Amino acid sequence: MSGTRARSRGAGGRPRIEDVAALAGTTAITVSRTLRQPQKVAPETRRRVLEAVETLGYIPNLSASALASRRSGIMALVVPTIANSVFAETVDGFSEVAGRAGLQILLGQGTYSPEAEHRLLTALAGRQPDALARIGVVRRPETRALLQRTRIPMAETWDLTQDPIDLVVGFSNRAAGLAMTRHLVARGRRRIAFIGSDDDRAAARRHGYEEALAEAGLQPAAPAIRVQEISYGAGRRALRALLQLAPEVDAAFCANDVLAVGALLECRSFGVSVPDRLAVAGLGDLEIAQELSPALTTVRIPSRAIGARAAELLLARVAGEPVDQRIVDLGFEIVERESA
Amino acid sequence: MSGTRARSRGAGGRPRIEDVAALAGTTAITVSRTLRQPQKVAPETRRRVLEAVETLGYIPNLSASALASRRSGIMALVVPTIANSVFAETVDGFSEVAGRAGLQILLGQGTYSPEAEHRLLTALAGRQPDALARIGVVRRPETRALLQRTRIPMAETWDLTQDPIDLVVGFSNRAAGLAMTRHLVARGRRRIAFIGSDDDRAAARRHGYEEALAEAGLQPAAPAIRVQEISYGAGRRALRALLQLAPEVDAAFCANDVLAVGALLECRSFGVSVPDRLAVAGLGDLEIAQELSPALTTVRIPSRAIGARAAELLLARVAGEPVDQRIVDLGFEIVERESA
DNA sequence: GCCGGGCGTGACAGCGCTAACATATCGACA
DNA sequence: TGTCGATATGTTAGCGCTGTCACGCCCGGC
Numbered sequence: 001m002s003g004t005r006a007r008s009r010g011a012g013g014r015p016r017i018e019d020v021a022a023l024a025g026t027t028a029i030t031v032s033r034t035l036r037q038p039q040k041v042a043p044e045t046r047r048r049v050l051e052a053v054e055t056l057g058y059i060p061n062l063s064a065s066a067l068a069s070r071r072s073g074i075m076a077l078v079v080p081t082i083a084n085s086v087f088a089e090t091v092d093g094f095s096e097v098a099g100r101a102g103l104q105i106l107l108g109q110g111t112y113s114p115e116a117e118h119r120l121l122t123a124l125a126g127r128q129p130d131a132l133a134r135i136g137v138v139r140r141p142e143t144r145a146l147l148q149r150t151r152i153p154m155a156e157t158w159d160l161t162q163d164p165i166d167l168v169v170g171f172s173n174r175a176a177g178l179a180m181t182r183h184l185v186a187r188g189r190r191r192i193a194f195i196g197s198d199d200d201r202a203a204a205r206r207h208g209y210e211e212a213l214a215e216a217g218l219q220p221a222a223p224a225i226r227v228q229e230i231s232y233g234a235g236r237r238a239l240r241a242l243l244q245l246a247p248e249v250d251a252a253f254c255a256n257d258v259l260a261v262g263a264l265l266e267c268r269s270f271g272v273s274v275p276d277r278l279a280v281a282g283l284g285d286l287e288i289a290q291e292l293s294p295a296l297t298t299v300r301i302p303s304r305a306i307g308a309r310a311a312e313l314l315l316a317r318v319a320g321e322p323v324d325q326r327i328v329d330l331g332f333e334i335v336e337r338e339s340a
Numbered sequence: 341m342s343g344t345r346a347r348s349r350g351a352g353g354r355p356r357i358e359d360v361a362a363l364a365g366t367t368a369i370t371v372s373r374t375l376r377q378p379q380k381v382a383p384e385t386r387r388r389v390l391e392a393v394e395t396l397g398y399i400p401n402l403s404a405s406a407l408a409s410r411r412s413g414i415m416a417l418v419v420p421t422i423a424n425s426v427f428a429e430t431v432d433g434f435s436e437v438a439g440r441a442g443l444q445i446l447l448g449q450g451t452y453s454p455e456a457e458h459r460l461l462t463a464l465a466g467r468q469p470d471a472l473a474r475i476g477v478v479r480r481p482e483t484r485a486l487l488q489r490t491r492i493p494m495a496e497t498w499d500l501t502q503d504p505i506d507l508v509v510g511f512s513n514r515a516a517g518l519a520m521t522r523h524l525v526a527r528g529r530r531r532i533a534f535i536g537s538d539d540d541r542a543a544a545r546r547h548g549y550e551e552a553l554a555e556a557g558l559q560p561a562a563p564a565i566r567v568q569e570i571s572y573g574a575g576r577r578a579l580r581a582l583l584q585l586a587p588e589v590d591a592a593f594c595a596n597d598v599l600a601v602g603a604l605l606e607c608r609s610f611g612v613s614v615p616d617r618l619a620v621a622g623l624g625d626l627e628i629a630q631e632l633s634p635a636l637t638t639v640r641i642p643s644r645a646i647g648a649r650a651a652e653l654l655l656a657r658v659a660g661e662p663v664d665q666r667i668v669d670l671g672f673e674i675v676e677r678e679s680a
Numbered sequence: 681g682c683c684g685g686g687c688g689t690g691a692c693a694g695c696g697c698t699a700a701c702a703t704a705t706c707g708a709c710a
Numbered sequence: 711t712g713t714c715g716a717t718a719t720g721t722t723a724g725c726g727c728t729g730t731c732a733c734g735c736c737c738g739g740c
Contacts, residue, residue, distance in 0.1 A: 033718095041719085105449075380687085
């Protein structure tokens with residue numbers, strides 16, 4: 001039934017499903033089935049179809065497929081940045097699970113400003129992803145409302161909240177900050193400073209830090225040092241600033257391992273003995289943390305598991321299976337090494 | 341003209357362009373124009389349409405848009421892995437340029453086996469991306485043919501070839517290996533070993549290394565050490581293996597900075613003095629390379645520029661502008677620091 | 681007063697695929 | 711032999727959007 005369709009090829013010059021059908025002596029729907037549910041097609045027909053696919057170099061148009069089936073086969077993932085290693089494992093875990101399920105990953109980068117993020121998420125949602133994951137919790141009410149309305153299964157990660165848009169998979173950043181600071185206190189540190197970037201997760205870690213100090217009746221050794229970017233250099237500069245601001249400081253708790261490694265390196269450059277004179281602690285347990293000497297005391301985060309688990313839960317949602325637990329706490333673990 | 345369309349909302353419960361049109365008292369095409377070419381719509385109409393969009397929380401279905409317009413607004417990017425930092429800058433540069441142009445990024449991970457990659461690329465191509473970039477050069481003839489047939493603008497990166505599928509943006513890995521090895525020879529090293537992963541780019545670097553050795557009339561200090569993964573730990577183990585295999589070695593050229601940093605750390609752990617007893621060189625110039633001490637001598641690769649440039653050229657291709665240079669060599673630079 | 685052209689808007693058809701339903705075929709079984 | 715059900719394939723009607731062309735209106739120039 002070609003009707004108005006005289007061409008044997010789509011305008012892009014690429015073969016369409018109908019061309020394959022014609023060559024195989026069958027119809028579009030059978031080709032479609034052969035490709036998606038081969039067991040429903042007779043072996044001989046299947047053979048002919050696959051041969052035609054091969055001959056023509058047919059590649060199904062997934063936009064058309066998505067439109068017709070209302071399943072895009074895409075999972076969107078929004079990360080603050082991929083320029084540093086902090087989230088790499090999470091992306092990797094997510095990508096692996098999604099990939100095994102045959103889903104592709106649409107990557108959104110940047111959660112700098114709530115407005116920019118709103119635009120990004122709108123654009124991503126327009127692609128009708130089967131699911132959406134984001135590093136961090138979405139705060140902006142308009143954005144939350146938007147995502148809720150779309151009904152797209154969604155996972156917030158790397159933090160916890162009592163009120164996720166849909167699911168949340170992570171750990172308590174506050175509790176992690178609290179635990180590490182308690183550890184420092186328990187090790188006899190009294191003049192503890194905080195170095196962190198300027199995002200929600202770092203803020204939560206700082207709150208935990210402040211809580212632990214209050215518990216112990218201590219004051220921050222200095223106002224929290226804020227860095228603009230997460231890099232080794234930023235960690236170095238932050239530590240230098242800290243030492244000028246509060247020469248008496250005896251511990252630096254860094255909001256992540258990249259900053260902590262930078263701080264550690266700065267200490268070595270300037271002969272500040274770690275941990276004798278200054279304890280340095282991080283968060284994340286990147287591979288480099290255990291390889292340096294002194295090895296970095298840090299909080300181990302199940303980064304890969306966060307990504308993998310989020311993807312699994314989302315897949316379950318997509319498959320229509322009930323997800324009994326909307327808030328998944330994967331915890332953390334203090335890893336005591338040499339630096340604190 | 342609703343005809344068979346009785347619903348006022350799509351089956352997903354999401355508003356469609358027609359719902360917006362109805363609310364704004366106009367038709368679908370005007371809504372479409374308002375959103376894509378606002379200057380072609382009268383201010384008053386535009387106002388009403390945007391108000392309706394806002395009210396309904398309308399998000400255009402980009403699959404339908406892609407199908408109708410034959411432009412997906414997607415750029416696909418294939419990387420070997422995102423679990424290590426080596427390609428992070430490239431992805432970031434690519435993502436930034438693409439993002440500015442309003443394109444989304446479809447991320448494909450894994451080029452392990454040519455077969456798996458073929459499947460991955462087929463799946464990505466099915467999404468009708470406006471352009472496709474890949475880290476590394478595609479070797480498999482079937483895959484090359486496939487990509488060529490699709491006519492999707494395509495950039496291979498991080499290497500050079502005389503015969504790109506479409507464009508190639510990178511540097512000569514062979515030349516980089518050659519240059520660094522010559523540098524080591526010029527510094528008086530005579531028993532030089534190579535440590536590398538098992539991919540095309542590492543192989544090219546090794547060829548350069550071998551060429552430089554031959555030039556100088558030298559033999560490899562040991563058979564090239566192959567690592568299975570790129571990690572600090574793998575670098576450490578490789579160096580340990582090397583020292584057992586060839587205790588007399590006086591230089592280790594590592595195919596990338598992650599391995600080199602691992603090697604450097606292993607030297608420090610075991611009291612191997614760098615560079616006195618052993619020179620260590622890397623490739624990539626990751627941030628950590630300059631922060632360690634001894635600071636790593638390495639080859640600086642314009643990683644971010646590779647991604648950004650590839651994206652720019654692809655955008656030009658998409659816009660139908662002529663691209664005069666199909667082979668873009670962004671070069672490299674030996675960065676001499678303390679380790680070699 | 682008529683014509684040409686620019687501007688804003690709309691009707692129509694179709695992008696390439698698949699869900700849902702319909703039909704054909706065949707063997708088993710009463 | 712007729713019926714039923716399982717299996718294989720086909721028909722129809724869109725999915726939600728945009729390219730293309732057509733139309734109506736208003737203005738200025740002659």
